[in-house]
Amino acid sequence: MTTRTKPTFRETMLQAREDAILDAVNRLLATKGFELMTVDEVVADVGIAKASLYKHFDSKEELAAAAMQRVLATAQSVAADLQADASLGPLDKLKGVTRWAMQTQLAGQMPSLPSHNQTLRAALGAHKGYTDSLFGLSEQLEQWIEGALADGSLRSSLPPTLMLYTVFARACDPVLGFLRGSLPDAELVESVLDATFHGLAHPLKAGS
Amino acid sequence: MTTRTKPTFRETMLQAREDAILDAVNRLLATKGFELMTVDEVVADVGIAKASLYKHFDSKEELAAAAMQRVLATAQSVAADLQADASLGPLDKLKGVTRWAMQTQLAGQMPSLPSHNQTLRAALGAHKGYTDSLFGLSEQLEQWIEGALADGSLRSSLPPTLMLYTVFARACDPVLGFLRGSLPDAELVESVLDATFHGLAHPLKAGS
DNA sequence: GTCTATAAGAGGATAGAC
């Protein structure tokens, strides 16, 4: 952020405050979504005044974009760890990041991305950090999909972009919310993962 | 509604107006979702005064519930047609209703159900027509799932409730919106249907 | 039942003192 290697105490405090704000935003975005989340709730949660928050972020949309960027950065980090694991094939890596996304949603820490809000979409598109992280993550996933198609572990009859978006969609899959509680979280995640990659139907009797 | 077999002209007009209102609500709910839909938009679309709308429906939540009930009633009708077709097995029937749900979403006529809105959820739960239709449709789907499990066309290793909710989830799958335009709607629907029931991975090389 | 006009309140954003 600056040329200084060691941040001042003041910088550290500001960073910590911004992190606290984004923690609250992330949680509220995950539980209520963008429209239902209010700035008043955010500041009440963090324990600061609303005007103070607006010194850090220009608008509610900027707030959401910053929180989403942080999640995407974490996802990129998870992806990098998976990529570094030589024991995993491309399909395993795809499953790994999908598993992480679902676990994060169940933990109440995955902001729900699919918003019909045009204002929010515009703000996200204009947010450099967000689009960069999204693009970088997509590139990694696309590379794995290509690899899995090449080694025959993904079906070549399906469009690769459909596979990419299907992985993203698991991050906000409502099925997880509906089924949580009826079976342990770990089993739930593995079941949805199984259904996503191997389907609901029996492979031997797959008809039409 | 009354003991009269032939509705009066006045009753016909009122019914027609309510249908026009629900048409607008349905479309707005599909494109913007509950929070972003405003009652002002609805009345502007129908061409009536806001106070007139509130003579028909007590609240915005009631409005949404009535629209959702209508969609569920249509779904039940579609399911009944599929059930009457003796040439179809239970898995084909499940696929049929899933296909209809996705086509309806692409047509901009599927209200997005997954709302974090607690007030809306309460209103839906209290709406007899809505819960009855939802329950009836679920029963039919569960019956098909049981049948498909019995004849071996659905995988017995997955929880039946997961299958039920997965079918419902396709009605509001964001993947359809992301991919629309990049390939014809008909192909898109078949691809997502294929991915849902047969998975992204190649059955022969299905690893972990 | 339909209209015009308005109440009532929530929520995003800012002014100005410190």
Added chain:
DNA sequence: GTCTATCCTCTTATAGAC
């Protein structure tokens, strides 16, 4: 940068005439 107090717009819902 942080606070308190306030502005202002949007939105749900209703009052009251016809």
